Amino acid sequence: MIAxxxxxxxxxxxxTRRAAEKxxxxxIGGMEITTQEExxxxxxxxxxxxxxxxxxxxYAHLSGENEPEIFGEQLVxxxxxxxxxxxxxxxxxxxxxTLDEVVQTIHSFGGIAIAAHVDRPxxxxxxxxxxxxxxxxxDGIEVSSWSALPLPGHLPVICSSDAHRPEEIGTEYTxxxxxxxxxxxxxxxxxxxxxxRVLGEG
Numbered sequence: 001m002i003a004x005x006x007x008x009x010x011x012x013x014x015x016t017r018r019a020a021e022k023x024x025x026x027x028i029g030g031m032e033i034t035t036q037e038e039x040x041x042x043x044x045x046x047x048x049x050x051x052x053x054x055x056x057x058x059y060a061h062l063s064g065e066n067e068p069e070i071f072g073e074q075l076v077x078x079x080x081x082x083x084x085x086x087x088x089x090x091x092x093x094x095x096x097x098t099l100d101e102v103v104q105t106i107h108s109f110g111g112i113a114i115a116a117h118v119d120r121p122x123x124x125x126x127x128x129x130x131x132x133x134x135x136x137x138x139d140g141i142e143v144s145s146w147s148a149l150p151l152p153g154h155l156p157v158i159c160s161s162d163a164h165r166p167e168e169i170g171t172e173y174t175x176x177x178x179x180x181x182x183x184x185x186x187x188x189x190x191x192x193x194x195x196x197r198v199l200g201e202g
Contacts, residue, residue, distance in 0.1 A: 001025070001026040001027075001028065001181040002020075002025065002026075002027055002028070002169065002170075003027070003028035003029075003030045003042075003044055003160075004016050004017075004027055004028070004029060004030060005030040005031055005032040005042050005043075005044075006031065006032065006091070007031075007032050007034065007091045007092055008031060008032070008033055008034060008058050008059075008062055008089075008091045008092075008093070008095065009031065009055060009058075009059075009074075009087065009089075009091050010029055010030070010031050010051050010052065010054075010055040011055070011076045011085075011087065012076060012077055013027065013029040013030075013048075013051065014029075014048065015076075015077050015078050015079045016079070017029070018079035019079040019080075019081075026181040028044050028045075028181075028183060028186075029044075029045050029048060029051040030042060030043050030044040030045060030051070030111075031043050031051075031054065031055060031058065032116055033058055033095065033097075033102050033105075033106075034092075034093065034094040034095055034123070035094065035095065035097055035098060035099045035101075035102045036094060036095065036096055036097055036098050036099070037094075037098065037099055037128045037129065038094050038123055038128055039099050039102075039115070039116075039123065039124065039125045039128045039129070040115075040116035040117065040123045040124065041099070041102045041103065041106070041113060041114070041115060041116060041125075042112075042113070042114040042115075042116045042142060043102075043105075043106035043109075043111045043112070043113060043114075044111055044112040044114070044183050044186065045109060045110065045111045045112075045183065046110055046111070046182070046183040046184060047110075050109040050110050050111065051109075053109055054105060054106065054109045054111065057105060058095055058097075058105075059089065061095040061096050061097045062089055062090070062091075062093060062095050062096075063090075063093065063096070064089070064090030064093045065088055065089065065090055066087065066088055066089065066090045066091065067090075068086075071090070071092060073086060074086060074087035074088075074089075074091055075087070099125065099129075099133075099136065100136065103136055103137050103138065104137075107137065111183075112139045112140070112183060112186060112187055112190070113137065113138055113139050114138065114139055114140045114141060114142050114158065115132065115138055115140075115141045115142065116142050116162070117142055117143065117144045117162055118132070118141045118142065118143060119143045119144055119145065120144060132155070138155055139156070139187065139190050140155055140156040140157065140158055140190050141155050141156070141157055141158075142157075142158050142159065142160050142162075143157060143158075143159050144159070144160070144161075144162055144172060145159065145172060146159050146172070146200065146201040156189075156190040156191075156198055157198070157200075158174040158190075158198060159172045159173065159174050159200075159201060160172060160173070160174065161173065173201075174198060174199075174200065174201070175198075175199040175200060175201070176189045176196070176197070176198055176199060177189065177195070177196055177197050177198075177199055178196055179196070
């Protein structure tokens, strides 16, 4: 199971899922949303309609146009690895949504809100604010390496590769005890409901 969480967009999720079905891989749809404070927040969504609705709201709060010669191409692909579009919004930019608003947005579409790579010195809630605010309503935090522990004990912790290149996929991962590879089961594992749980590193 992998999650596709591109910056401020979900346009490559469906094609990735179609390609993954050919090899029996589950793809969770998500986004890595950049808040007004330049904090990266992961949103994982249970169904495509919620994912696309969240994407459209993010687009409405994202300004700027991509300059490919500076930032590179932002390609939209099909499941045969063919380019079908080039995204014009500046996806690496920050939305005008505050951290609280992004968490609330993710939850309003039934998603799981996870603070991304909190162990890194940039674009994390800890690097931008210096702390994790009480009452933010996070479902968990993500680290880029299990060696980053110990971390605040009041929130569940996952570890992800944050892959930006194919060869980086799976370099870090989290083991879950689930009955099925779904967002609802992940939510139960983060809350330790019904025997589901986060097992940590492999």
